[in-house]
Amino acid sequence: MRTLAAVFRTRGLPAPYARSRPLEVEEVELDPPGPGELLIRIDAAGVCHTDLSIVDGTRVRPLPIVPGHEACGTVLELGPGARDVAVDDRVVLTFVPSCGACAECTAGHPARCPSALRANGAGELLGGGTRLRDATGPIRHFGGVSAFASHVVVSRGSAVVIDRDVDPAVAALFGCAVLTGVGAVLTTAGVRPGESVAIFGLGGVGLAAVMGAALAGAHPVIGIDPIAAKRERALQVGATTVLDPGSTGALADLPGGGVDWAFEATGRNGVLAAAYEATKRGGTTVMIGLPSADDRFDVSALSFVDRARTVVGSYMGSSVPQRDIPRFIALWRAGRLPVDRLLDGEVPLEAVNQALDDLRTGAVVRQVLRPGANG
Secondary structure (H helix, E strand, O other), rough: EEEEEEEEEEOOOOOHHHEEEEEEEEEEEEEEOOOEEEEEEEEEEOHHHHHHHHHHOOOOOOOOOOOOEEEEEEEEEEOOOOOOOOOOEEEEOOOOOOOOOOHHOOOHHHHHHHHHHHHHOOOOOOOOOEEEEOOEEEEEEEEOOOEEEEEEEHHHHHHEOOOOOOOHHHHHHHHOHHHHHHHHHHHHOOOOOOEEEEEOOOOOOHHHHHHHHHHHOOOOEEEEOOOOOHHHHHHHHHHHHHHOOHHHHHHOHHHHHHHEEEEEHHHHEHHHHHHHHHHHEEEEEEEEEOOOOOOOOOOOHHHHOOOOOOEEEHHHOOOOOHHHHHHHHHHHOOOOOOHHHHHHEOOHHHHHHHHHHHHHHOOOEEEEEEOOOOO
């Protein structure tokens, strides 16, 4: 079938992207779903910093490629052998299409699935190859999803069935921002009531981490960001205190000389170093943001020993999407996770380059594209 997609073909085009237009919305060919795959109409796709990192060159992926990895859609067709899903089901799409059978998946760590990570790195689906193409050849998938399109084909392992009454614009955010941010606090860290938390970077993932910390009963919950509007948003979703990055020296005045948990949600080395220094003796820094592959983290080796500090990585919040997305949605329904507060508006697929600019400049936390809601 023919479908609309925002295709990224040329690296190095300068910002502002609304002028240079690194993504071009065009008609491409989408093959039907193969074994264990689904044809999905995209009803809403979040615009995330990870998508921006593909365009600005921070993360290099094979080209041409269709970005977009955080989405909600409707099942239109089942490939042979696709199970536990039906036509017209509403699904949240996630960016690690776990196979469900390897040692990591069966141990409860689907974000570490080696088959999925190999496929994602190659820009392919879990079943091998691509389903997108044009006259020049194959077009790569991003995160097994490529949601900046009106329709996609994905592995069954990329889709989590949810109730049909959930607004797609809200539901989409559970596929990345909520899984990653809330999951990092509840699953990777296992924050306990009364423990102190600082979140460095208050984008979609960082604000979701604030929500997770509030849900866990942490105190204080400190949000840190240079943009005042984001600090205000953090107070609305559960932070007890907010700071400009220039004021983080005040964290040393907390009992023990710092926080129990520092979450770094920007992917920037300088911020990671600040998060590490903000932890008290015995504290832990959790890395959520995705840095460049060339970045290095330099700290005093002695500080790991004499201060008993720990640094851990958290990919996709160490979450199990099939388990965690339904329970996080239940918590949202109960008013415990104010995920809708992340949304800054809905825009058409044709506005994708401007949406990337808005994200790049910090003007928004999350916008969602609505490429196929009427198709």
